[in-house]
Amino acid sequence: MIIHLNDKTDSVKENYIQSLVLLYMPCETFSKEKDEGRHVYVDAYAEDGKYTVCSKIVISDRTEECTVSEKIDESLKLQSKNLIGRTFISAAEKIFGYKSPWGILTGIRPAKLAADYLSELSPEQVCDILEKQYLVSPEKAKACVKVAENEMRLVRNMEKDSCSLYISIPFCPSKCRYCSFVSASTPRLLSMIPEYVDALCAELTDISETVRELGLTLKTIYIGGGTPAVLTEELLKKLLFHVNASFDLGTVEEFTFEAGRPDCITKEKLIIAKESGAGRISVNTQTTNDDILASVGRKHSFSDYAACMKMAKEIGFDCINTDLIAGLPGESYESFCKSVRDVIAEGADDITVHSFTLKRSSEYKTQKSAGIDSNSITASDMVSYSAKALGEGGYSPYYMYRQKNTVGNLDNTGYSLPGKECLYNIYMMGEYHTVFAAGAGAVTKYVSRDRTHIERDFKPKYPYEYLDGSKFSGFDKKFALDFYSNIY
Numbered sequence: 001m002i003i004h005l006n007d008k009t010d011s012v013k014e015n016y017i018q019s020l021v022l023l024y025m026p027c028e029t030f031s032k033e034k035d036e037g038r039h040v041y042v043d044a045y046a047e048d049g050k051y052t053v054c055s056k057i058v059i060s061d062r063t064e065e066c067t068v069s070e071k072i073d074e075s076l077k078l079q080s081k082n083l084i085g086r087t088f089i090s091a092a093e094k095i096f097g098y099k100s101p102w103g104i105l106t107g108i109r110p111a112k113l114a115a116d117y118l119s120e121l122s123p124e125q126v127c128d129i130l131e132k133q134y135l136v137s138p139e140k141a142k143a144c145v146k147v148a149e150n151e152m153r154l155v156r157n158m159e160k161d162s163c164s165l166y167i168s169i170p171f172c173p174s175k176c177r178y179c180s181f182v183s184a185s186t187p188r189l190l191s192m193i194p195e196y197v198d199a200l201c202a203e204l205t206d207i208s209e210t211v212r213e214l215g216l217t218l219k220t221i222y223i224g225g226g227t228p229a230v231l232t233e234e235l236l237k238k239l240l241f242h243v244n245a246s247f248d249l250g251t252v253e254e255f256t257f258e259a260g261r262p263d264c265i266t267k268e269k270l271i272i273a274k275e276s277g278a279g280r281i282s283v284n285t286q287t288t289n290d291d292i293l294a295s296v297g298r299k300h301s302f303s304d305y306a307a308c309m310k311m312a313k314e315i316g317f318d319c320i321n322t323d324l325i326a327g328l329p330g331e332s333y334e335s336f337c338k339s340v341r342d343v344i345a346e347g348a349d350d351i352t353v354h355s356f357t358l359k360r361s362s363e364y365k366t367q368k369s370a371g372i373d374s375n376s377i378t379a380s381d382m383v384s385y386s387a388k389a390l391g392e393g394g395y396s397p398y399y400m401y402r403q404k405n406t407v408g409n410l411d412n413t414g415y416s417l418p419g420k421e422c423l424y425n426i427y428m429m430g431e432y433h434t435v436f437a438a439g440a441g442a443v444t445k446y447v448s449r450d451r452t453h454i455e456r457d458f459k460p461k462y463p464y465e466y467l468d469g470s471k472f473s474g475f476d477k478k479f480a481l482d483f484y485s486n487i488y
Helices: 014-024 080-096 110-118 123-134 138-155 193-214 233-246 267-275 290-295 302-315 333-345 375-392 423-430 477-487
Strands: 002-005 039-046 052-059 064-071 162-169 217-225 254-260 280-283 319-326 350-355 396-401 412-416 434-438 443-447 454-458
Touching: 002 014, 014 080, 110 123, 110 138, 110 396, 123 138, 138 375, 138 396, 138 423, 162 193, 162 423, 193 233, 193 434, 193 477, 217 423, 233 267, 254 267, 254 423, 267 302, 280 302, 302 319, 319 333, 319 375, 333 350, 333 375, 350 375, 375 412, 396 423, 443 477, 454 477
Parallel strands: 002 039, 162 217, 162 434, 217 254, 254 280, 280 319, 319 350
Antiparallel strands: 039 052, 052 064, 350 412, 396 412, 434 443, 443 454
């Protein structure tokens, strides 16, 4: 697709318009080639003074056109980008027949915006701003403010020189059809796991030395995937023993083992994780409908999930998390609602509701528009139901993020019972402190004490690249030391 902007939109960056386009045309790609068949013409400009804006959108291959002119209340004092965004959304809604619940917000962390406002305004005032200035729906505005309030409460006493650790296990026994995550599932790649664990332990040694040298305090550890429970009991014990030997777990407030899919979880693996210091565990089912589980490529049933939940509770984990996905292809509203009730009944302490995302490298990749796809409306209803049901069940939203190409322009939100919030998720998503990351596909995110400066250090994407000495030579200690010496 080619984006055409008129001369009067020079002050608005083209990538902002692309972000708005993606709200209505998930998975769209953008090009500069003149012979590309799909075009969007955006004719947005100020008219009759500062607070009246027109937006004209023409989508060539749909032969549709819409022009919107909006008189803006001068008291709102909107930036030109927001003015154009408002009229773009209004015109797109008329073309596609779907209203974005997040209005003109295109960022990953909407709660960060709410938190900025909450430093000076009341929750009610912030909701009013989100609704009037950014066109966020009342439901999303309230949820966003609630997340920001919970997040601010949980980080209030966070130590300044703290950090977190992420350990990547990018392997799965098979790949789910909706997934585009960097995970290795072929027999050849799975055979690399023993060598991968050895390399991972070596990198963890370097990270632990750097943490001590910088005088940082490790607060949270998160072992994620892929499916970390794909490790054999012997390899899991080896990895966790090394973590204990390398880091001072006496300072760690939270240790999460994202076991993942029930078909990889055994009682012995759970015991190893618990005895090694993991207090939190994730047992993920995505849906409790066996037919949908099979259709998306999950190799387990709802009864398998229930059995794993029972084992985890008997072993004594402090918190058990479960993920659900709203809007999976083929799943009905009624089926999803049952899944929400099921995981509550099974005793999940922390439930993350993800919105189905159209990912280019997944089997479900698509070019469909959010406005045309009826699944968007269904997914929106599912997300609304989950918020209501979880709220009634005593769960409160405490972190959220958004992704490109999400069905219905929705969000991913974590809900927990009181005291069961995942601190790692908050620290990582809110960019509160440095998160050291080890393993293939991992990204270390260095954050300055005042949170104004962030740098990222990317590891090789695939396990075979990570193990290739010519492409990766271990943790970059110099990068870490330079960052802290330059910032502090």
